[in-house]
Amino acid sequence: MIMEASLYPGCSLEGLAKSYKESLQSVAKTMDIKLSELDNWTCCGASSAHVTNDKLAVALAAKDLITADKAGKDLVVPCAACFQRLKVAEKHLKDGKPVAGITDRYAGNFHVKALPDFLWNDVGKKAWKDKVKKPLNALSPVCYYGCLTARPPKVTDSRNPEDPQEMDNVLRSLGANVRNWSYKTDCCGGSLTLTRPDLQMKLSQKLLDMAEEAGADCIAVDCPMCHENLDSKQQEISQESGKSYNVPILYLTELMGLAFGDPDVEKWLGRHTVDARPMLVERGLL
Amino acid sequence: MAVAELPQTVVPDSSFRKQVEEKSGENLSSCYLCEKCTNGCPLAFAMDIAPHKLMRCVNLGLKDEVLKSDTIWICASCETCTTRCPNGIDIAHVMDSLRQISQGEGIKASQPQVPTFHKAFLASIKRFGRVHEGSMAATYLLRSGGLKELMSMARMGLDMFKKGRIKILPSRPSRKVKQIFRAAERKE
Secondary structure (H helix, E strand, C coil), rough: CCCCEEECCCCCHHCCHHHHHHHHHHHHHHEEEEEEEECCCCCCHHHHHHHHHHHHHHHHHHHHHHHHHHCCCCEEEECCHHHHHHHHHHHHHHCCCCCCCCCCCCCHHHHHCEEHHHHHHHHHCCCCCCCCCCCCCCCCCECCCCCCCCCCHHHHCCCCCCCHHHHHHHHHCCCCCCCCCCCCCCCCCCHHHHCCCHHHHHHHHHHHHHEEEECCCCCEECCHHHHHHCCCCCHHHHHHHHCCCCCCEEEEEHHHHHHCCCCHHHHHCCHHHHHCCHHHCCCCCC | CCCCCCCCCCCCCHHHHHHHHHHCCCHHHHHCCHHHHHHHHHHHHHHHCCCCHHHHHHCCCHHHHHHHCCCHHHHHCCCCHHCCCCCCCCCCHHHHHHHHHHHHCCCCCCCHHHHHHHHHHHHHHHHHCCCCHHHHHHHHHHHHHHHHHHHHHHHHHHHHCCCCCCCCCCCCCCCCHHHHHHHHHHEE
């Protein structure tokens, strides 16, 4: 049976995180999931709206929930920041509070789902158990969820905000030797990447160090902002610290595509700053 | 970052606390200074007033110290404090309220590039409906540090471009988004 859901990609997936969108669409197709992009979706307001104007922050995200409500299918959100903003607006709409510039009725007969939660708890491993062509046995990732799929749980409805498991479970089911670590939801520096790059790099460096200490050979992520912070600054972090960093940062969906033998994997990985291909060739996965 | 020098004797004044409570909808006086927010905060090391002390300052009425602090602009909204506060104070949301009060009262931000960034980001949404990352980042860099700042990021930008990660054309403007901006920015 074909599973259907609406998709809210978010602005980054059209640019910086293009390979996240490409790999998501490809693995969804492999698993017979029909993801329909929301009509005329616009920005959720991200961190800038809630810092500046509470009403704007709720209304921008609520606009897209109204569209999703009309579509009537669960809404899958790959970006952690978009997910959290949409959940804030969802709570607001469900409580029947007024929203600036929006008068539409809201039934709310659908769920807003972070991608790892959707993949593990709704799609489930049965959907991909026959699709795995290259089990990831030789790979030892740590899973990094970042802040906003987890926190705050009163908004995100996260089952386990201090130690989420969905990505770990998905990758384990694909054969990966997933490493445990205590930094799954520690902040990477988020939106400080342009305003205080010194602080952002300090936070991201800690994560790279801790992944190494956990014995990981790569970091699996589900957030475009986390990916950007961890992937594109390693050269600069190496220069500043005198320690050399070259840790591949891979989207969960790219790793799924790798296990499914997707022909486009190399194209996706070619978009990253740290090239994961030599490590994957060494592991016999490419 | 230097730790802020705070007054050693204060005559408590509840008017600022009331202003923040009204704006945020949070009950700040329930803070009993357990320091859980500060202990979990990934950026406390870079703040001039640690999060639990900031809550105390609000409760005591130290408005100037709070609104001029680095803390309110350095907080990355990771929501660890909100998640762990035993009294259910949404501290990250209180930070948002403090930033909004500070900007609303025309106070010069101690980290002026942070509100400059948010303005560039929101302008991009208002104009195109979706954020156009390339032009937003360029606008921010020019406004915060001039041409030199923009050029310092040029190499990274070119690399992203070569890897197909820069969206060239912005999205079509959205009437509904512009309408939302007008409604949300209307003064009550």
